[in-house]
Amino acid sequence: MLLEARDLSKSFGGVDALKGVSFSFAAREIGALIGPNGAGKTTLFNLLTGVFAPTSGEIFFRQRSITKKSAVEISAMGVARTFQNLQLFTNMTVLENVMVGCHSRTKTGLFGAALRFAASGEERLIRETSRQMLKKVGLEKYADLPATSLPFGQKRLLEIARALAMKPEVILLDEPAAGLNPTESRFLVELISRIREEGTSVVLVEHDMETVMELADKIVVLDFGSKIAEGTPQQITSNERVIEAYLGKEVTMSA
Amino acid sequence: MSGLMQYILTGLSQGGLYALVGLGFVLIYNVTGIINFVQGEFVMLGAMLAIAYQHLGLPLPLVILFTVLTVALIGGGLEIVSIRPAKNATPLTLIIITIGLSMVLRGVALVVWGTDPVVMQPFSNAGPVKILGGSLMPQEFYILGATVLVVCLLYVFLDHTVMGKAFRACVINKLGASLMGIDPRRMSTLAFALGAGIGAIGGVVFAPTLASYDMGVALGVKGFIAAVLGGLTSVPGVILSGFIVGIGESFGTAFVSSGYKDGITLLVLLLVLLFRPQGLFGIYGSKRV
Amino acid sequence: MHLSAGPKLKAALILAALAVAVLLPFTLDNSIISLLIFAGLYTLVTVGLCLLMGYAGQISLGQAAFYGIGAYSTAILTTRFAINPWLAMLAGVVLAVAISFVVGWPLLKLEKHYLALATLAFGLIVQLVIVEEAEITGGSSGISSIPRLSLGSFSFDNDFKFYFLVLGFALIGSLLAGNIVNSRVGRALRAVHTSEVAARSLAVPVNQIKTQVFALSAAYASIAGSLFAHYISFVAPNSFGLLTSIDFLVMAVIGGMASIWGPITGALAVVFLRRLLQTVVPMFFPRASGEYEIIVFGLILVAVMIFLPEGLFSGVKSILSGRGLLKSRTLKLKNEGESVQIRVMEDEQDTGGQGNALGSQRS
Numbered sequence: 001m002l003l004e005a006r007d008l009s010k011s012f013g014g015v016d017a018l019k020g021v022s023f024s025f026a027a028r029e030i031g032a033l034i035g036p037n038g039a040g041k042t043t044l045f046n047l048l049t050g051v052f053a054p055t056s057g058e059i060f061f062r063q064r065s066i067t068k069k070s071a072v073e074i075s076a077m078g079v080a081r082t083f084q085n086l087q088l089f090t091n092m093t094v095l096e097n098v099m100v101g102c103h104s105r106t107k108t109g110l111f112g113a114a115l116r117f118a119a120s121g122e123e124r125l126i127r128e129t130s131r132q133m134l135k136k137v138g139l140e141k142y143a144d145l146p147a148t149s150l151p152f153g154q155k156r157l158l159e160i161a162r163a164l165a166m167k168p169e170v171i172l173l174d175e176p177a178a179g180l181n182p183t184e185s186r187f188l189v190e191l192i193s194r195i196r197e198e199g200t201s202v203v204l205v206e207h208d209m210e211t212v213m214e215l216a217d218k219i220v221v222l223d224f225g226s227k228i229a230e231g232t233p234q235q236i237t238s239n240e241r242v243i244e245a246y247l248g249k250e251v252t253m254s255a
Numbered sequence: 256m257s258g259l260m261q262y263i264l265t266g267l268s269q270g271g272l273y274a275l276v277g278l279g280f281v282l283i284y285n286v287t288g289i290i291n292f293v294q295g296e297f298v299m300l301g302a303m304l305a306i307a308y309q310h311l312g313l314p315l316p317l318v319i320l321f322t323v324l325t326v327a328l329i330g331g332g333l334e335i336v337s338i339r340p341a342k343n344a345t346p347l348t349l350i351i352i353t354i355g356l357s358m359v360l361r362g363v364a365l366v367v368w369g370t371d372p373v374v375m376q377p378f379s380n381a382g383p384v385k386i387l388g389g390s391l392m393p394q395e396f397y398i399l400g401a402t403v404l405v406v407c408l409l410y411v412f413l414d415h416t417v418m419g420k421a422f423r424a425c426v427i428n429k430l431g432a433s434l435m436g437i438d439p440r441r442m443s444t445l446a447f448a449l450g451a452g453i454g455a456i457g458g459v460v461f462a463p464t465l466a467s468y469d470m471g472v473a474l475g476v477k478g479f480i481a482a483v484l485g486g487l488t489s490v491p492g493v494i495l496s497g498f499i500v501g502i503g504e505s506f507g508t509a510f511v512s513s514g515y516k517d518g519i520t521l522l523v524l525l526l527v528l529l530f531r532p533q534g535l536f537g538i539y540g541s542k543r544v
Numbered sequence: 545m546h547l548s549a550g551p552k553l554k555a556a557l558i559l560a561a562l563a564v565a566v567l568l569p570f571t572l573d574n575s576i577i578s579l580l581i582f583a584g585l586y587t588l589v590t591v592g593l594c595l596l597m598g599y600a601g602q603i604s605l606g607q608a609a610f611y612g613i614g615a616y617s618t619a620i621l622t623t624r625f626a627i628n629p630w631l632a633m634l635a636g637v638v639l640a641v642a643i644s645f646v647v648g649w650p651l652l653k654l655e656k657h658y659l660a661l662a663t664l665a666f667g668l669i670v671q672l673v674i675v676e677e678a679e680i681t682g683g684s685s686g687i688s689s690i691p692r693l694s695l696g697s698f699s700f701d702n703d704f705k706f707y708f709l710v711l712g713f714a715l716i717g718s719l720l721a722g723n724i725v726n727s728r729v730g731r732a733l734r735a736v737h738t739s740e741v742a743a744r745s746l747a748v749p750v751n752q753i754k755t756q757v758f759a760l761s762a763a764y765a766s767i768a769g770s771l772f773a774h775y776i777s778f779v780a781p782n783s784f785g786l787l788t789s790i791d792f793l794v795m796a797v798i799g800g801m802a803s804i805w806g807p808i809t810g811a812l813a814v815v816f817l818r819r820l821l822q823t824v825v826p827m828f829f830p831r832a833s834g835e836y837e838i839i840v841f842g843l844i845l846v847a848v849m850i851f852l853p854e855g856l857f858s859g860v861k862s863i864l865s866g867r868g869l870l871k872s873r874t875l876k877l878k879n880e881g882e883s884v885q886i887r888v889m890e891d892e893q894d895t896g897g898q899g900n901a902l903g904s905q906r907s
Contacts, residue, residue: 049745050744051741051744070744071741071744071745072744072747072748072749072750075744075745075746075747076747080745080746081745083741083742083745087739087741087742087745088738088739088742089734089735089738089739089742090738091734091737091738092731092734092735092738096731096734099728099731100731100732100735100743100746100748101746102728103728103731103732103735103746103747103748104746104747104748106728108727108728108729109729110724110729110756110760112727113723113724113727113728113729113730114720114721114723114724115720115723116723116727122728123727123728126728162746163745163746166746166747290657290660337846337850340850341849341850341853344849344850344853345853346656346657347597347603347797348797348849348853350603350660351793351794351797351798351845351849352845352846352849352850354790354793354794354842354845355841355842355843355844355845355846355849356842356846357842358838358839358841358842358845359838359839359842359843359846360842361838361842362835362836362837362838362839362840362841362842363839365835365838366835366836366839472786472787476664476668476786479661480661480665483658483661487657514672514675514676515672515676517668517672518669518672518673518676521665521668521669521672522665522669524661524662524665525651525662525665525666525669528651528654528658528661528662528665529650529651529662532654532655532658
C-alpha cells in the first residue's frame with residue numbers, strides 16, 4: 001500500500017469536513033477521488049500532504065505514519081501535489097517555477113550560492129532537469145516567459161511539471177482538468193498515463209467523469225465528508241449510492 | 256494596599272488613553288486592512304489643536320468639538336489624498352505611505368508649534384479625588400470617562416445607525432457590502448475620519464497633562480501594542496488590552512527600574528505574539544473580523 | 545522598438561558606474577564624500593533588508609537593532625578590551641546572527657503584520673537594553689573614541705580612504721546578494737514570498753529559509769553598524785531606534801526591491817534628498833531649522849509610493865524604456881542576472897489563437 005488513510009476526520013470549528021474516511025491506494029496505480037462539490041476532497045488532499053493535521057485518524061505513506069509530519073517532511077518523502085487554485089510562483093519564469101521543484105533533490109545552500117562558481121555544476125543540472133520536465137508537458141518553448149503569461153490550461157501543466165521535478169513517488173493532482181478545453185484535456189490524460197508508466201503513482205481529484213473512468217484503476221467516492229464507495233470504475237458506476245449521490249440517475253456511463 | 260490601588264488607578268487612566276489610540280487603529284485596520292502609522296499623530300494633533308482652540312478663547316465644549324471635527328476631517332482628507340490614489344498597493348506600500356504622512360504631520364506640528372511642550376488647562380480645577388485608598392486627578396477621570404463615552408457612542412453608531420451598519424458590513428465582507436451598494440472607498444475614508452477623531456479625543460483629554468509635537472510616536476506604539484494584544488479585530492479586545500498595558504506599565508514602574516518598564520510591555524507583546532498571535536480576542540489569520 | 549538591456553549594455557553600464565564610483569571622490573569635497581559613505585553603509589543594510597523583504601517577502605521594522613548590535617559590539621570590544629577591530633566586527637556579526645536565529649525562528653512563523661510588529665518590538669527592546677545596561681554600553685551617553693580601522697600599517701583615518709573601504713564592502717555585499725538571488729536559494733526565497741504552501745509542497749523548508757535570510761540580513765546590518773562605529777568613532781543609542789529602522793525600510797522600498805540595484809538607489813536617494821532639502825529648504829524658509837525637511841521628505845515619500853510603488857529603480861527604468869508608467873505592458877525577468885523585457889507576443893499556442901502571450905486567458 002502506497003498511501004493509506006485510516007478513519008480520518010477533520011473538523012473546522014463546528015464543521016465536520018471529513019468523517020472517519022478510510023481508503024488506500026497502491027503503488028503504480030492511478031487513483032481517483034471523486035464526489036460532489038463540498039464533499040471534502042481538497043480537505044483530504046490537504047490532510048494527506050500535511051497542510052494541516054487531522055482531528056483524528058491516521059495516514060500512512062509506504063507503511064510509515066505521516067499523520068504528525070509537516071508538509072515539508074511529507075513532500076521530502078516523495079509526495080508531490082498540485083493545487084485546485086493554482087499556486088504558481090507568479091514572480092518567476094516558467095522555467096524557474098520548475099527549478100524550484102528541483103530544490104529537494106539538490107543542496108547548494110547560502111554560502112554556495114553566494115560564491116557563485118561553487119554552485120554552477122548543480123545549477124546546470126537543475127536547469128537541465130527542469131527543461132526536461134517542461135518538455136514532458138510541452139511547455140519548453142515558454143521556458144523564459146513569466147509564469148503568469150501562460151494561458152490557464154498551460155499554467156496547470158506548469159504546476160504538474162514543477163511537481164514532477166521533485167521526482168516524487170506519488171503525485172496528487174487536485175482537479176487538473178478543471179478549466180481545460182477538450183484538446184488540453186486529451187493531452188492531460190496522455191500525460192497522466194505517461195507519468196504512471198514512468199513510475200510515479202498518481203491520485204487525482206476530478207469532476208470530469210470521462211477522464212476519471214478512463215484513467216483510474218481505483219476510485220474512492222466521498223459525499224458530505226464520508227466515504228461512500230471504493231473500488232474499480234466498473235464497481236463504482238454500478239454502485240447505487242454513488243449513482244444517487246453524484247452521478248445522477250440520468251447520466252449513462254460507458255465504462 | 257493603598258499603593259496597589261494607586262497603581263491600578265493610574266494604570267487605568269493611562270490605559271484609557273492607550274485604549275483610545277488603539278481603538279482608532281482597530282477601526283481603520285478592520286475596514287481598510289491598513290496598519291495606520293499616522294494614528295499617533297492624530298492623537299498629537301488632537302492635543303495641540305485643543306490647546307490652540309483654547310487660546311482662541313473658546314469654551315471647553317466647543318474646543319473639544321472643533322478639535323475632534325478638525326482632526327477627523329484631516330484624517331478623512333489624508334485618506335482621500337494619499338490612500339485612495341494608491342490603487343492596488345501592497346500592504347507594504349500602504350504602510351510606507353502612512354509613515355510618510357506621519358512625517359508630514361509631525362513636521363507641520365513642529366513648524367506651527369515648535370519643539371516646546373505645552374499644556375492645556377485641566378478641564379476642572381478640583382483637587383485629587385480619593386478612591387479606595389488611591390487618588391486620581393480629575394483629568395484622569397476625564398480620560399476614563401472619554402474612553403467609556405467613545406465606546407458607548409461607537410456602539411450606538413455601529414448598531415443603531417444606517418451608516419454604522421454599512422460600516423460593519425464593510426468590515427465583515429467588503430465585496431458583499433459593495434454589491435449592496437455600499438461604497439468601500441467612502442467607508443475607507445469614513446474609517447480614517449473616525450479613527451482620527453477617536454485618536455483626537457484621546458489627545459484632547461491628555462492635553463492637560465502633556466502635549467508636544469513628538470508625543471505621537473510613543474503613544475502610537477503603545478496604542479498599536481494594545482490593538483495587537485486585543486487581537487487587531489476586536490473592539491472590546493483593544494479596550495481591555497489598553498487597560499492591561501496601562502496597568503502593566505504602572506506596576507512595571509513600581510517593581511522594575513523605570514527604563515525597563517517599557518521593556519516589560521514589549522516583552523509581553525512578543526510573548527503574546529509568539530504564543531497567541533491572535534491576541535486575547537482575535538481570530539488568527541483573519542485579516543478582518 | 546524598446547530598450548532591452550542585453551548583457552553587453554549591462555556590463556558597460558556597470559563598468560561605467562564603477563568607474564564613476566572610483567573616480568568620484570577625487571573630485572568632491574569631504575562633506576559629499578561623507579554622504580557617500582553613509583549611503584554606502586545604508587546600502588549594505590538595505591541589501592540585507594531587500595533580500596528579506598523583496599525576495600523572501602518578510603517585513604522587518606527592527607533592522608536598526610542589528611545595526612546597533614554590530615556598532616556596539618565593535619565599540620565595546622575595541623574600547624574596553626582592546627580587541628582588533630576586524631575581530632570585533634566579526635564578533636558583532638556572530639552575535640547578530642545568533643540573536644537573529646533565536647528571535648527569528650519563532651517570529652518568522654507569524655504572518656506579515658504580526659511579524660512587522662514583532663520586529664518593531666524586538667528593535668525597541670534592543671535599544672532599551674543598550675540604554676539601560678549603561679555600565680557596558682555607556683547608556684545614553686554612548687561610547688566614544690572608537691579606534692580607526694586599519695589593514696596592517698594602512699589606517700582608514702580619513703573620509704577619502706574610508707570611502708573606498710565602504711565602497712568595497714558595498715560592492716561585495718551587493719555581488720553576494722546578487723549571486724544568492726539567482727541561485728537555488730534565491731528561487732526558494734522567491735517561492736516562499738509568493739506561496740508558502742506551494743513551496744512546502746516542493747519540500748522547501750520554509751521556516752528554515754526565512755530564518756536563514758533573516759540571519760543574513762542581520763549579518764549585513766551588523767557589518768554596516770561596525771563600519772559606522774569606526775567611521776564616526778562614537779556610538780549612542782539614539783542612532784539605533786525605531787526611526788532608524790523606518791529609515792532603512794524607506795530606503796528599501798523607495799529604491800525598489802525587485803532588483804539588486806534597488807538598495808543603492810534607495811540609499812543614495814534618501815541620503816542626498818535629505819542633504820538637498822537641508823540646503824535648499826532654508827533658501828525658501830530662512831528662519832526654519834530643519835522642520836520643513838521632514839515635511840517635504842514625507843510628501844516625497846508618499847508621492848513616490850503612489851506613483852512609483854515598485855521603487856525608483858524600476859520606475860525610472862520603465863520611464864526610460866519608453867513604456868512610461870504602464871507597468872502592465874512590460875514584464876521584467878531576473879534571468880541569469882539579465883534584465884530582459886518581454887515583448888507583447890502573438891499567440892503561438894493552440895488555445896484558439898486569441899490574444900497575446902501575456903495573460904490573455906484567465907479563468
